[in-house]
């Protein structure tokens with residue numbers, strides 16, 4: 299059964315955002331179904347940005363929109379949470395000629411490994427593929443702040459912040475869109491027995 303994807307703010311998109319949406323559709327990055335998000339909430343849609351980022355020319359094009367918005371910000375480092383944030387952070391760092399690194403979970407805890415160092419006072423732009431509840435973003439923020447660094451904002455390809463999002467940092471996105479999200483106990487897709495998919499990488 300083909301379900302319509304909820305892009306309920308589609309009419310208010312700028313021409314550039316419409317271009318990003320067209321790339322999402324063209325690359326099959328918009329998935330319909332029943333998904334478990336990193337935060338534990340369920341949704342009827344999922345944005346699989348890896349499908350865009352497999353094409354270097356599309357990766358450049360969508361990240362360029364973010365780069366234009368953040369190029370004059372005072373920052374030293376770009377940090378993306380694995381896995382979704384790795385390529386987005388790298389491509390943004392490449393375009394802005396800034397250091398880009400990634401944080402990853404080990405035993406469920408977000409960490410900087412592989413010799414990545416963030417020093418006290420350094421200014422950090424967190425970069426993600428998609429921000430929903432902000433779980434990964436919040437974990438990276440805590441991680442770099444524990445090292446005395448300062449988070450100056452979060453950049454993402456798709457801003458689809460859900461009601462649970464509570465971080466008070468400026469957001470710079472290539473596209474804003476909404477997808478229906480549900481608490482597990484209230485999820486209508488669970489009620490009709492639709493199989494739940496876990497497309498993210500929280501437990502890698």
Ligand SMILES: [Zn+2]
Nearest residue numbers: 340485487488
């Ligand atoms: Zn559900």
